[in-house]
Amino acid sequence: MEIIAKILTAVVALEHLYILWMEMFAWETKGKEVFKAALPAEMFKPTKGLAANQGLYNGFLAAGLIWSFLIKDPQWQTNVALFFLGCVTVAGIYGAISATKKIFFVQALPAILAIIAVLLK
Numbered sequence: 001m002e003i004i005a006k007i008l009t010a011v012v013a014l015e016h017l018y019i020l021w022m023e024m025f026a027w028e029t030k031g032k033e034v035f036k037a038a039l040p041a042e043m044f045k046p047t048k049g050l051a052a053n054q055g056l057y058n059g060f061l062a063a064g065l066i067w068s069f070l071i072k073d074p075q076w077q078t079n080v081a082l083f084f085l086g087c088v089t090v091a092g093i094y095g096a097i098s099a100t101k102k103i104f105f106v107q108a109l110p111a112i113l114a115i116i117a118v119l120l121k
Helices: 002-025 030-034 048-070 074-098 102-120
Strands: none
Touching: 002 030, 002 048, 002 074, 002 102, 048 074, 074 102
16 A cells, blocks of 8 residues: 555646646646636736746645655654645645636545555555
């Protein structure tokens, strides 16, 4: 189960690195494709700074999950991974409530599965 926990945690971290890239550096290109149903095309340029700020926060989530892989003490490694996976879960649930239900399945559900795997390892 430990390998599954690490794989799921890594998937969540990689997803948030991708979100960082998209929101900070590709908002007017890839962001337009991903969020075309949520925002009119003319809104991407004026919201570029807001998206970059959101991307930065996603980067912090990814950094915390990656940091958990570098911690030698097993208990602290688990605590840090659970904390950041919990943050991702809360963000995903909030996004599902405030924006679109799809965010739950894309963000929160993978983090929830990782939390379960971490707790069962």
